[in-house]
Amino acid sequence: MVIERIDEQLPGAILDRHAFRGDRTVVVDRSRLLEVVDFIFREGYQQLMDVTAVDGGQRDPRFDVVYHLLNLTSQERLRLKVRVADQESVPSLVSRFKSADWSEREVADMFGIPFEGHPDPRRLLMWEDYPGHPLRKDYPLDGGDAFCSQDIGASYAPDARSLNG
């Protein structure tokens, strides 16, 4: 399998691995992401389906950047994860996958994770001077007062953070 071959060819690149309900996940060393992606691209994982992130809140390092790859020949999927702390950057995959362009811009916009080497690092969904990153866990659910630059991200109603009370 591809995970064993990564182990063989690039020892030490995989920090952690697990499988759940048939989904295989490997956590990759941030500095070796491009190496691993190049390797599994040659192994047949040529379609980058999706890039997203998970905010771990208080956890250290705070974010997981999650890549979903598909092997069109064998129809196997693989999930790559990279752990990053706040303000730490991730190498961009645009040179390898064109679909990484917008997906990475969306993650950078929604989570505030910079992608190193991205050719067009503008915001994608929010406007250029929008304060804050809406999908972070500490961002208020009601959106906050986006037009109040002094009090960035402050909630209109601090007690209305959850829809379920």
Add this chain to the structure above:
Amino acid sequence: MAELNVEHARTSDSDRMIVNMGPSHPVTHGTLHIVLELEGEVIVKATPQIGYLHRGVEKLGENLTYQQFIPLTDRLNYCSSLMNNVGYTLAVEKLLGIQDPPRSRVLRVLCSELARIGDHLVCIGINAVDIGAFTAFLYLFKERETIYDLFEMMAGQRLHSSFTRIGGLFRDIPPEFEPLCEQFLDSCPRAVDEMERLLTHNPIWADRTKGVGAITPENAISWGYTGPCLRAAGVAQDLRVGQPYLDYETYDFDVPVGTTGDVYDRYLVRTEEMRQSFRIIRQCLDKLKEIGPGPVIIDDYKIALPPKEKVYTRMESLIHHFKLIMHGIDMPVGEVYSATEAANGELGFYLVSDGTKAPYRIHVRPPCFPIFSSFDEQVKGRLIADAVSILGAMNIIAGELDR
């Protein structure tokens, strides 16, 4: 950004003109804003601006229970909301490790294929209207009304169906459903034939679509294309065949594939897919007869609500009802990515559960997002009229594009 582009054009090249397509122009299908830089009549650069419809669906999902998120999936692609319901529910069922009853599986396939036909009817019809062919659209829209009548019988709603439940369906189909569905299977193929007679060999349609937006298979894969747009480029990738779900492997159908990936091939692929969907629906109706009446939701009151008669008469069921509504389902800790073949391509849901009643992270992978990101490359060096036909053939749904 529009202002920045204007500034750039003024200083670098005085011949360039900026034209804003959208955000509310009829061809932009919702609210899309595309800044076109023109040299004469030729497009030099296209900068799509998305985010006008951004409602923060993912953020909302993190604060709702798994069940409460289903109505939000309706709003992603309002042309085929039933398919979004099915895709999301399958993701939650994968997380739980459960399977819905056989009758529910057949009904899910049936409503997905109806939704696929409806989606393709709209896509082709509106694409033709954008290009200037109005009659084909009228033939198709009549059939779309019948599809919505069928949805209304199933789900009680025409547009925002919220038909599925975790572990099955909201309810079984009524007896009047089958005769109308038979009638639809008789009349809709004829409407598709009429449409083909109007368009397929029409020289104006061919001039406006052939060679427009052509893409190589390698580029299509690299851009993350899925669905009809990828198949039109010659890659026979269909999740219903490649990674079957809902017992799709037991149905008999073909996957149409194009050669050039241009707008004309996308049209042909969608047309043929509708014909294949008619075949699948026919098989669904046969299977329903074979299976006979039966439950359409699993019999596990820790996941699906008990029937109302039991809630009103038995203490145990009342407690289950209360626990499910107030505390939600006991979710295992873990993460899944579940993908289904929606009308437009791969619709994926990535769920991260921390064991509480609400998903810790919910991410939607909409099919048109990566496809639209290649818009600049597709229209470079072409005319505005070509940009219109390319945009229509990409089938951009603003609701799922920026979620």
